[in-house]
Amino acid sequence: MMDNRQISPGPKAGYTVKRSLGTGRLEPILFTSFNTLFMVCLVVVTLYPFINTIAVSFNEGNDTIRGGIYLWPREWTFQNYRAIFATGTIFDAFLVSVARTVISTILNIFLTTMLAYTLSRREYVFRQPITVIFVLTMYFSAGLIPNYFLIKDLHLLNSFWVYIFPSMISAFNMIVIRTYIGTIPESLLESAKIDGAGDFRIFMRVVFPLCKPVLATIALFVAVGAWNSWFDAFIYTSSRQNLSTLQYELMKLLSSTMNSNGNPTVQNGVGMDQNSARAMVTPLSIRAAITVVASVPILLVYPFMQKYFVVGLNVGSVKE
Amino acid sequence: MDETLEIDTVVRHPKKNRKKKKKPITWRLIKNQNQLIWMSVPLMLYIILFAYVPVWGWTMAFQNYKPAKSFGEQEWVGLKQFRFLFTDDNFIRVLRNTLAMGLINLILGFVTAIVLALLLNEIKKVFWKRTVQTISYLPHFLSWIIVTGIVATSLSINDGIVNIVLMKLHLIKEPILWLSEGKYFWGIVGASHVWKEVGWNTIIYLAAIASIDPALYEAAEIDGANRYKKMMFVTLPGIKATIVILMIMSIGHVLEAGFEVQYLLGNGLVVDWAETIDIFVLKYGLAQGNYSLATAGGIFKTVVSVTLLLMANGISKRLGEERLL
Numbered sequence: 001m002m003d004n005r006q007i008s009p010g011p012k013a014g015y016t017v018k019r020s021l022g023t024g025r026l027e028p029i030l031f032t033s034f035n036t037l038f039m040v041c042l043v044v045v046t047l048y049p050f051i052n053t054i055a056v057s058f059n060e061g062n063d064t065i066r067g068g069i070y071l072w073p074r075e076w077t078f079q080n081y082r083a084i085f086a087t088g089t090i091f092d093a094f095l096v097s098v099a100r101t102v103i104s105t106i107l108n109i110f111l112t113t114m115l116a117y118t119l120s121r122r123e124y125v126f127r128q129p130i131t132v133i134f135v136l137t138m139y140f141s142a143g144l145i146p147n148y149f150l151i152k153d154l155h156l157l158n159s160f161w162v163y164i165f166p167s168m169i170s171a172f173n174m175i176v177i178r179t180y181i182g183t184i185p186e187s188l189l190e191s192a193k194i195d196g197a198g199d200f201r202i203f204m205r206v207v208f209p210l211c212k213p214v215l216a217t218i219a220l221f222v223a224v225g226a227w228n229s230w231f232d233a234f235i236y237t238s239s240r241q242n243l244s245t246l247q248y249e250l251m252k253l254l255s256s257t258m259n260s261n262g263n264p265t266v267q268n269g270v271g272m273d274q275n276s277a278r279a280m281v282t283p284l285s286i287r288a289a290i291t292v293v294a295s296v297p298i299l300l301v302y303p304f305m306q307k308y309f310v311v312g313l314n315v316g317s318v319k320e
Numbered sequence: 321m322d323e324t325l326e327i328d329t330v331v332r333h334p335k336k337n338r339k340k341k342k343k344p345i346t347w348r349l350i351k352n353q354n355q356l357i358w359m360s361v362p363l364m365l366y367i368i369l370f371a372y373v374p375v376w377g378w379t380m381a382f383q384n385y386k387p388a389k390s391f392g393e394q395e396w397v398g399l400k401q402f403r404f405l406f407t408d409d410n411f412i413r414v415l416r417n418t419l420a421m422g423l424i425n426l427i428l429g430f431v432t433a434i435v436l437a438l439l440l441n442e443i444k445k446v447f448w449k450r451t452v453q454t455i456s457y458l459p460h461f462l463s464w465i466i467v468t469g470i471v472a473t474s475l476s477i478n479d480g481i482v483n484i485v486l487m488k489l490h491l492i493k494e495p496i497l498w499l500s501e502g503k504y505f506w507g508i509v510g511a512s513h514v515w516k517e518v519g520w521n522t523i524i525y526l527a528a529i530a531s532i533d534p535a536l537y538e539a540a541e542i543d544g545a546n547r548y549k550k551m552m553f554v555t556l557p558g559i560k561a562t563i564v565i566l567m568i569m570s571i572g573h574v575l576e577a578g579f580e581v582q583y584l585l586g587n588g589l590v591v592d593w594a595e596t597i598d599i600f601v602l603k604y605g606l607a608q609g610n611y612s613l614a615t616a617g618g619i620f621k622t623v624v625s626v627t628l629l630l631m632a633n634g635i636s637k638r639l640g641e642e643r644l645l
């Protein structure tokens with residue numbers, strides 16, 4: 001690539017020359033302004049709901065009902081946040097969500113990588129059948145009712161472990177990691193073997209540390225998935241309040257604050273529970289506050305994720 | 321990014337693997353590999369337990385299942401449940417909704433992502449391109465609970481931003497009750513999907529666009545192609561393979577039009593337009609205890625999905641395009 005650039009003017013130079021002489025002067029300006037306008041709209045449409053939610057969450061409840069809160073709170077208050085953490089329900093749900101996210105991510109990453117390592121060994125006798133068994137799971141699912149009965153028969157109903165056990169390994173992630181392990185030089189593993197390391201030791205000491213970049217990406221996806229899921233709490237543990245997760249609490253609140261027309265209700269003073277149901281707190285503002293609490297962890301890890309999923313784009317741009 | 325990786329591994333000629341010679345499995349080999357076996361066989365048993373054993377539950381669809389009875393005592397009814405499904409107006413409606421929303425999501429999802437990728441590609445300043453991308457990915461990481469909350473708030477008649485903007489633009493005279501009319505529901509679901517996923521879906525297309533040989537653009541320019549001609553005849557053909565692969569993968573998921581959005585946004589007034597197969601299964605199965613009928617609905621969905629996937633794969637093979645399996 002570099003040689004090419006020195007001999008002839010690169011493709012970039014070609015572009016600029018052509019464009020200024022090209023199909024008339026007006027067209028590129030029109031296109032660029034249309035494109036810019038479009039991107040600005042996209043950014044506004046994407047960001048506005050967040051900013052609005054944050055503004056509502058910091059605004060005084062009854063004042064919000066009067067309408068007109070757009071980008072900034074009119075009557076500043078922390079009352080909404082105080083109310084959701086005062087009852088303990090939301091705080092417990094927050095802890096359950098954190099626990100399930102951390103435990104599932106660690107277990108998922110460790111087990112999936114271990115499996116991927118064994119299935120990357122060409123000499124392994126059961127490589128083919130085990131790979132097929134896992135890959136097939138990407139294409140079918142037994143369905144809701146049979147799975148429910150399985151969970152019931154395993155006595156996992158109303159247990160914390162129902163959040164962890166059913167989703168410990170993903171075939172899709174296994175394939176991604178296996179592909180990555182394939183790029184590790186064989187000689188490295190060979191030399192560990194000559195030094196007398198068994199397969200488990202090679203996996204723990206050599207492969208696992210070398211997979212860090214791909215594991216970071218996958219860990220983040222697994223964590224986001226675990227943090228965001230609510231359906232398991234809804235069908236498997238709904239009768240145990242102390243196992244409720246943050247997303248499920250938000251879901252309950254969402255459905256209780258929608259009237260039969262599907263519009264948020266605006267009556268006064270229905271708080272999280274009777275104690276905190278002072279006139280200042282309304283379902284709408286409580287909902288906004290919980291939404292913010294539920295999305296903060298994601299917004300916190302977002303900059304780190306960014307680094308990994310933009311890599312693909314950078315790899316492509318090296319070519320130019 | 322991980323999707324690209326997967327495509328690389330899955331798109332492989334199936335015949336290549338068959339030709340490999342198999343070593344006979346001997347005790348000695350197994351003894352030598354005992355660590356590998358300990359590391360993987362328990363996980364295999366785990367996945368068999370959680371993914372394959374429940375398939376046994378499909379027998380419920382051919383029975384008149386009563387939870388109190390043991391397996392031997394169940395009454396077998398053959399295809400009665402399936403016959404009931406296909407004569408039930410409720411199920412036909414649910415099937416229509418699922419298909420309609422699945423197709424809307426599929427087409428809208430593809431078109432918007434490709435168009436956005438093409439437009440993003442035209443931004444020359446790397447910094448702005450990055451910024452727009454970063455912002456557009458954001459909703460992908462939020463749960464549907466949060467997204468449907470945002471959608472409901474934005475569409476509300478009390479102070480909902482959509483109604484306010486439309487009124488200000490004088491497009492409507494009075495606020496519309498978006499979520500209480502069936503005719504809007506499919507569109508709202510489609511738009512919510514686009515809002516949440518469009519940015520994320522462009523990643524793979526942008527990666528594909530970036531890997532197109534710049535010489536092709538140069539050649540096209542020398543031949544006098546303008547911006548649009550280059551998009552049509554260089555960029556789009558360049559990402560055709562990616563589009564086809566993603567198409568095949570999504571066609572298998574048409575019946576998975578969703579559960580979460582419809583369940584969370586739906587309400588009594590739009591139930592005729594909002595209920596999907598998954599909601600049907602949940603309602604009949606867990607809420608009403610009609611396990612047999614619900615399982616039959618679930619089986620129907622799985623079978624159709626796998627069939628669609630194989631069909632799309634076959635058609636694509638016939639046309640000489642990429643394929644998944």
